[in-house]
Amino acid sequence: MTQDIRGLFVVAQTPFTDAGAVDLESVDSLCDFYFRHGAAGLTVLGVAGEAAKLSMEESIDVVRRYVQRAAGKPVIAGVSNSSVAQLATLADKVMRAGAYGVMIAPPPGLRTEEDVLNYYATVFERIGDVPTVLQDFPFSTGVWMSVPTIARLVEQHPQIRAIKEEDIPSAAKITRLRAALSRHVSILTGNNGVFLMQELGRGIEGPMAGFSYPEMLSGVHRLYSAGKVQEAHDLFNLYLPLLNYENQSQWGVAVRKEGLRRRGAIRSAAMRAPGPKLTAADLQDIDLLVQRLEQSLAEAGA
Template identity: 25%
Template structure:
């Protein structure tokens, strides 16, 4: 049985006057699970983790764990300084949670052998399952098929968030069946589910968890015409939410719905007026 399946949402990190807005984060976490999400990721890319201190990241994790079951929570882990990464991993391991989402070190562009060593070292040290995060357009290096095959033999490496941009690799991963394959590309959710992937880690799910949960059930039931109708109904919103750097538009949309402030951490800038207006039009929200 799949360990990671269905709709997992990489939480935005709410801010207010430059500081973490933990009550807003907790309200959002509870709401998303109640509306159909299968799980949550804290301090992923959508959570602006690189712009948070390690202390802030742990504060966000603790806040979420206070209000939702640990089995529904995955924590992001990334960085370039190995002693700091291992220390952060040890701190995270003091909390109960479902797993870790781990990406390759950004900018360094290590060899495939180095990637095997890196992920294996983290997996050996971990007490919870690991989800590999293959996202070369952010890290500068893609995990190869051979590397993924080798890593998938580790008992604690159980899944992959697939943003590799390589459809052949996605097909091979699903067909091999050794890792749970969750797409991280929102426009590929229907494709990956229909091909046999287990789910998605989807930022757009902040605005449509019910519809995405329905989409998963429709595919599981073999009702592809209904699944296509659901997905194509969501596609304009998905494209709009990613028309600017993530999570700019998602935070703006959540703010327009009164769920949090739209604040971002630099170097991200506020949502452009034309995108905000497009969001208002899409969600039928009048200017305040």
Template identity: 30%
Template sequence: MSIFSGIWIPLITPFQAGAVDHRALAALVEHYREAGVAGFAALGTTGEPAALSGEEQDAVLATVLRAAQGLPVIAGITGNRAVALRERVLQLNDQDIAGVLVSAPYYIRPSQGGLIEHFTTLADASAKPIVLYDIPYRTGVRIELETLLTLAGHPRIQAIKDCSGVSETTLALILDGRLKVMCGNDDAIFTTLCMGGAGAIAATAHVRTDRFVAMYRALAQGDLNTGRAIHHELAPLLRALTSEPNPAPVKAALAGQGWLANELRSPMMPASAGLARQLAALSAV
């Protein structure tokens, strides 16, 4: 069975007085491990990697790997300089990671042919499995279905974090079967799992993690009634956690629970006071 299934946490990066709070990060990883998550994504969008130096990124990954205690960890990379990205993949070959999460290059909006070259070059350089990251509202370019099916033929391209928002593409990939489809749009987790998706890499699962895990397990076992009930239970929390730019709502909720300081790096801003109060109530349910 592929490791790319179940509920994965795309970890936030806690800060304290401007510095990375490794103690809080390790405590969160331990907490999520005990809640039954299947794995972790470090240095993805939710982790604010663009605001971290190279040294900070390496330190964050090291902390996550230690605290994960054997649970799989994938490391995110993004950018638009092909040479630098390939060098980063080669560096990650020496890390004890389960895979590399790779998005389309941002800002430059390459052609679909350019995307095939981008992902294929990195997959050729990687000793680890590649998880494609299709998130067009951040990169400015969508990885089209035909392109995804072409990339699925590469032996190291094994899964996708699907943030396309196009249900036809999601279903086509599930039916094709070569890529494990991990939902990345949190409001589509229930639908993706019901269609046969492998799991989710879900920022909202930072909060009430055990219920997300329970929903996945119920649906994986064919218990639609229980899965639907948990989805309905979580719906208000999902709406609140996605109502302002990620990861501000997640950090506000975790700060309200005492896990970390409510800090983000500029130009990201903390969640509004009203949302923080709403999240405090929803997180305590």
């Protein structure tokens, strides 16, 4: 991670077969799909990538396969773990497999600012100079990191090259971070991209989010970066109903994987157990949302 990361870094899904095995062939087709639809890079082994359901060996296999298929395009690997020893082992192995860097969120159980600072000091002592994305996602981790704490982490640890900011309200926190940081780092945002327009207005480098239509995320970023702000808003609004429908935690991941299956990116929409399964009524809801999206795109000539 030798320069700023910017553009769309898709939070990639982990494809499984209907029987629950990792589907490496679908990793290939999904990787191609993401880059064909405007991704600048990928983030694998994230929360939405069902990383917690993978063994260490499976995690390494998935990263290696994405890296090989990406053919030189950047792949960031999530390595968050309550065990620093396991985190360090995975970080070493994914970097040896060719990852561009790692993403690390604080583990549940950290209660004070001092806890957070001490945790990352221990992590970086173990992993060394590995380029790192600091993930601030308190609604997943249960750990709230203040702007001054994040600023101290960035100042103390040059390994931190980017921040994935997912606290809410994200736009307000991004503005405070820009004012507080002692050096420039890229700020990318998640939360399924639902606040992307406001976050772009606060100067983020791009979205780090998943969506079954990644061309919207990349297209909005491209338009906004070119100064075509109204066009970016218009494009975003066309997809907003379906985007909101996917923004429902792990159940939303099931919706997203169904969308990717329908678009030919993966062979099966299965999530590894324990995980939600869509009902016939859910599939009808998706049918309607997709039909309305296609109608809106046709009417807009998009």
